[in-house]
Amino acid sequence: MSSALDAAGSSSSSAAAAAAASSLGSSAAAATASSATGQPRVLVPRVLERATAAKITLEQFYENLLAQHRERTERRTKLEADLIDIRSEKRRQLMTKETEFLRLKRCRLGSEDFATLKVIGRGAFGEVRLAQKIDTGHIYAMKVLRKEDMLKKEQVAHVRAERDILAEADNPWVVQLFYSFQDASSLYLVMEFLSGGDMMTMLMRYDTFSEDVTRFYVAESVAAINSIHKLNFIHRDIKPDNLLLDPKGHIKLSDFGLCTGLKKSHQTDYYRNLMNPANTGGAPPKKINFSGYDTKSKAMTWKKNRRALAYSTVGTPDYIAPEVFLQTGYTKSCDWWSLGVIMFEMLIGYPPFCSETAQETYRKIMSWRTSLIFPPEVPISREAQDLITRLCTDADRRIGREDVAEIMAHPFFVGVNWDHIRESPAPIDPGVRSIADTSNFDDFPEAAPEQEEINEKDAVKDLAFLNYTFKRFEGLTLRQKLSSGRP
Helix, strand or coil: CHHHHHHHHHHHHHHHHHHHHHHHHHHHHHHHCECCCCCECCCCHHHHHHHHHHHHHHHHHHHHHHHHHHHHHHHHHHHHHHHHHHHHHHHHHHHHHHHHHHHHHHCCCCHHHEEEEEEEEECCCEEEEEEEECCCCCEEEEEEEEHHHHHHCCCHHHHHHHHHHHHHCCCCCECCEEEEEECCCEEEEEEECCCCCEHHHHHHHHCCCCHHHHHHHHHHHHHHHHHHHCCCCECCCCCHHHEEECCCCCEEECCCCCCECCCHHHCCCHHHHHCCHHHHCCCCCCCCCCCCCCHHHHHHHHHHHHHHHHHCCCCCCCCCCHHHHHCCCCCCCHHHHHHHHHHHHHHHCCCCCCCCCHHHHHHHHHCHHHHCCCCCCCCCCHHHHHHHHHHCCCHHHCCCCCCCHHHHCCHHHCCCCCCCCCCCCCCCCCCCCCCCCCCCCCCCCCCCCCCCCCCHHHHHHHHHHCCCCEECHHHHCCCCCCCCCCC
16 A cells, blocks of 8 residues: 555656656746847846745755655654554453352352342243342343243243353343253243333234334344244244344344254254143143124234233244144244234234134134134235235245245335345334333332252252253353342
């Protein structure tokens, strides 16, 4: 670069010098010209002035050229020195972090290393807490699962699959896992805290979305689901509860307890138990009576009972694809069915197959050709209806079964910038006020910690959870502090 500048400077200086020399030569010739009689003329003052000006111009030009070259050289030398310092400082910082990480890997993490600030979720097998790491002040969402329940309900494979994909996935569309560990009674997953809440809360707050808002969230969901498909995982439990929102309102996938990959250990009998609540060890969900309800009343009733269904042991099967229930084999396209059901709920106000009982929901899903009905009192565009019907269809005809590009190219997504959708502003602001803001989560009563005596059975119990511990290097680089104590 410096050589190019020097060459350019030399070229321009040559031109200027030639012009000055030409002017000086002309002046000298005029000053020394002889008359016709051979007698020298008297020098004209104007000619002397031009000669002097040309001399000064040449001197100043070359002085400036040399000064510019010297300044360029100094700037380049300073930059190279700064780069050496920056590289040395970056290298030193990395070595320090690597040393800290090695020390962290050797340390045994426990629940006593985290201070529970608030319970932000509670389910059939444990709870989710807003927690602060005592030594660093980092804020996390800590999922606590009871081992005894995992074993009794045969959920070991599920929790193992969740831990595996969270440890393997490292992209902006999946909630990030920082640590996983265990003690005698519980399993712990320490993840990033997403203060925007979840899509279920958003739907309960707004009832329905416009098509523009729906387009944004469905497009982000497509990108998120595709990110785990690239890792050869199938989520199998895509629903609004598992679409979390970051502080800016962008989607991240969570809750991979039913996710399956290439490992046979990730397969479970969960869906068979859904159809027989007596085998789950818990009470069936509350019956919802939809008889004689119009679309608006049906949506209000669904909204009223939705949270209870989410927290029940049995859960809700409304978003599960029919081929998953049959257990005769399924592919990643089952996640696209679930997305179609969510899109219907965003636009209409309730899932298309919601019923009084889980068994009736199952029956409607299996007979989707007659039960997938778009209510005329809630009109939607032809493009939106076409996308839903192409997502909620037979697995061998479902859009996206071969390539996600099929979904991205659908007319409903015209105008979506797929490469930069996460950088664009979200249509709904979650209204997050601080890194520990829990206003987008329900309130739960504080439960007293369970005291469990350690006995010989614990050693046998822990065999099912060997190699569960995980620690992510990036956990050392997140410097977040609470600004004002407990929320």
